[in-house]
Amino acid sequence: MNESIRRVDASVAGRLMISPVKAGGQTMSGAQIVASILKLEGVKQIIGFPNSELFDACAALDIPPVIARTPRVAVNIAEGYARTVADGELAVVTVQYGPGAESAFGGIAQAFNDRAPILFLPTGYPRGSEAVPPNFHASRNFRHVTKWSETAGRIEHLPKLMHSAISRVRNGRPAPVLLELPVDLLAEKFDPTNEVYQRPRRSAPQGDAGEIAELVKTLLAAKNPVVFAGQGVLAASATKELVEFAELLRIPVMTTPNGKSGFPENHPLALGTAGRARPATVDHFMDKADVVLALGTSLTRSYYILPIAKDKVLLQVTVDAGDLGKDYLIAQGVVSDARSALRQMIAYVNQQKHVLVDRADVMNEIRSIRSAFRERWMPLLTADSEPISPYRVVWEIMQAVDPSNSVVTHDAGNPRDQFSPFYEAVVPGSYIGWGKTTQLGSGLGFALGAKLARPNATVVNLMGESAFGMVAIDFETAIRCHLPILTVVLRNNVLGGYAASMPIASRKYGANRMSGAYAPIAEALGGYGECVSLPQNLRPALLRGLERVGKGQAALIEVVTHEEPRLPGLS
Structure with missing residues (x-):
């Protein structure tokens, strides 16, 4: 069956043909057709739970399954993979119809x-x-949490539908794309x-030259400009260009929670992450x-992202026209891939030979505030x-x-707010941050996906005990699937911070315990x-856990801590 799809003349980029090898033709099942296309796309594994006709069809082509313990975590693994892997590689996840698809909804919404x-x-x-x-009916019910959601109705349409789905994964705003595959069609x-x-x-679309020129002129005329970089910088692999642009104009750079690691946070112009909790440099x-x-940001308003004051002149560059002016009034919007826009802006500044504003003191100012904050x-x-x-x-x-x-990640709640302001992410894709919907437990799947994408990297996820309780059994997935990660669980025997929202229930009935x-x-x-x-035993324990991880065994370090209400930027 794997010989029934062959590559056409290499001069025709990406052109593949499904054709029989044996005289008289060779039939393929719907599952085999889908698996063959995934093979030609270079898919390295198919993630899922608990059952799918695609598992066997892919295994026959040496595409191994990665079976999680729950559909939601399977999707979280795919997200971690998608946000960590090199350009062009597909993160593919499948689940069983009915309860499998129902249970996956939370992960797709995240x-x-x-x-992702x-x-x-x-x-x-x-x-x-x-x-x-x-x-x-998955394709009907997932429409509000995917950018394309369809059902395959005829087996002969599968190549066209797979092309359409994968094209949407690779182009436009990043988001899940759904193609529902009826089981009878997969067997046909x-x-x-x-x-x-x-x-x-x-x-990779680029902005109009005139719009780019106007945007750069506004930045050059500004007294105190700031770049607010989002996940679009990571999606476009634009870190190198962002560093060059920031150094060219001496502009400080902060990131969104999802964009953390898009700009090296040990750089003299780095301000850190503008989350709910944040370093003083951001404020x-x-x-x-x-x-x-x-x-490269949608500028979504979120409880977990620092809001932007109304008195700022706001310029927005995004790959999705639907982002422009969505949550904020903007002075100018440009629809462009982040790397394309940065290259255009750099070229414009260099060609015009503008006299750049002297901002020589900005790095000293950043260094001073960062030092005082630390x-x-x-x-x-x-x-x-x-307790610790x-x-x-x-x-x-x-x-x-x-x-x-x-590659490090946090979970929702206090682990995020306590970790993100201090940890310095220095390599693109080395930190999986999240700051819109924040479902407890997602960090474990993200870490597993990151390890799948970067097997030679050390992968660490920081969780609270509530988050670990949501997904704990999937720690076994790390062991069974040979994905050695280090999980650090903070145990303080409470739902951190929740007593404030339910003081009577917590006091009378221990609802937060x-x-x-x-x-x-x-x-x-x-x-x-x-x-x-x-506390004196903590670092040796972490090092022992990392040693086990280095030898191929997943490790969990449980730390008995006290509840800590103080948060950077909020206290």
Whole structure:
């Protein structure tokens, strides 16, 4: 079956033909056709749970399955992979029709908000019964959390529909794309003689030259411009160009939570991440900014992202025209891929030979504020308290890992707000941040996906016990699928911060209380587990966990901490 799809003349970029090898033709099932196209697209694995006709069809072509323990975590793994992998590689996830698709909804909703380019191929009820209640019709129900959601109706249309789906994954705003595959269609046979499959390529649109010139002139005329870089910088692999542009104009750069690592945070012009909790450099330079260039960001208003004041001149560059002016009034919007726009802006500045404003003191100003911020929080970062301060955990992780060869992520809630302001991400894709919808437990799947994408990197995820409780059994997926990651679980026996929103229920009935131990769970599932209650034992435990990870075993370090309400930028 794998010989039934062959590559046409290499001079025709990406042109593939489905044709029989044997005389008289050779029929293929719908599942085999889909799997063959995935093989030609270079797909390295197919992620999912619990059952799909695509698993066997892909396995026959040496595309291994990665089976999670829940559909939601399977989608989280695909998101982590999509946001960490090299350009052009597809993150593919499949689930069983009915309850599998229903259970995957939360993960796809998270990926939609995170703008993760995932190819979602759920199986569907047999044709004719998909719209009969209570059958769950995936393509109908997922339309608000995907940018394209369709059902395959005829087997001969599969090559065309797969081309259309993959084209949408690669182009435009990143988002999940859904093609529902009815189980009877996947089993149906078809002779694909002379069927042509054209491999979709990515297009990187660029802005109008006049619009780019106007945008640059506004920045050059500004007294205190700031770049607010989003995930579009990462999606376009535009970090190199962003660094060049920032250095050319001496403009400070901050990132959105999803864009963290898009600009190296150890750079003299880096301000850090403008999340709900944030370093003082962000507040200082956003307060004094007169012009803000929002680059590669949808400028979505979110509880977890620093809002932009109305008195700023706001410029927006985004690949999606639907983002322009969506949540903020903007002075100018340009529809462009982030890297294309940066190259145009750099070329314009160099060609026009503008006299650049002298901002020689800006880096000294950043350095001074950053140093004062770190000094102010150092007593918490190095605290010797018992139970352990969560900031001490953040500090010890920062000392234990090499940020140039690591991928780290946080989970929702306090782990995010305590970790993101301090951890310096220095390599593109080395930090999976999220700041729109923030479903507890997503960080574990993101870490597994990152390890799948970058097997030689050290992958660490920081979670609270509530988050771990949502997905704990998928720690076994790390072991079974040979994805050694380090999970750090903060255990303070409460839902951190939730007592404030339900004070009566917490006081009378302990509604915010949690209990349990988590290191034994890791050991029971086949991993390395260790619990730490003394601050002096924390770094040695982390190093032991990293040593186990380096030897191929997933590890979990449980840290007994106290609840900490103080957050950078909010306290």
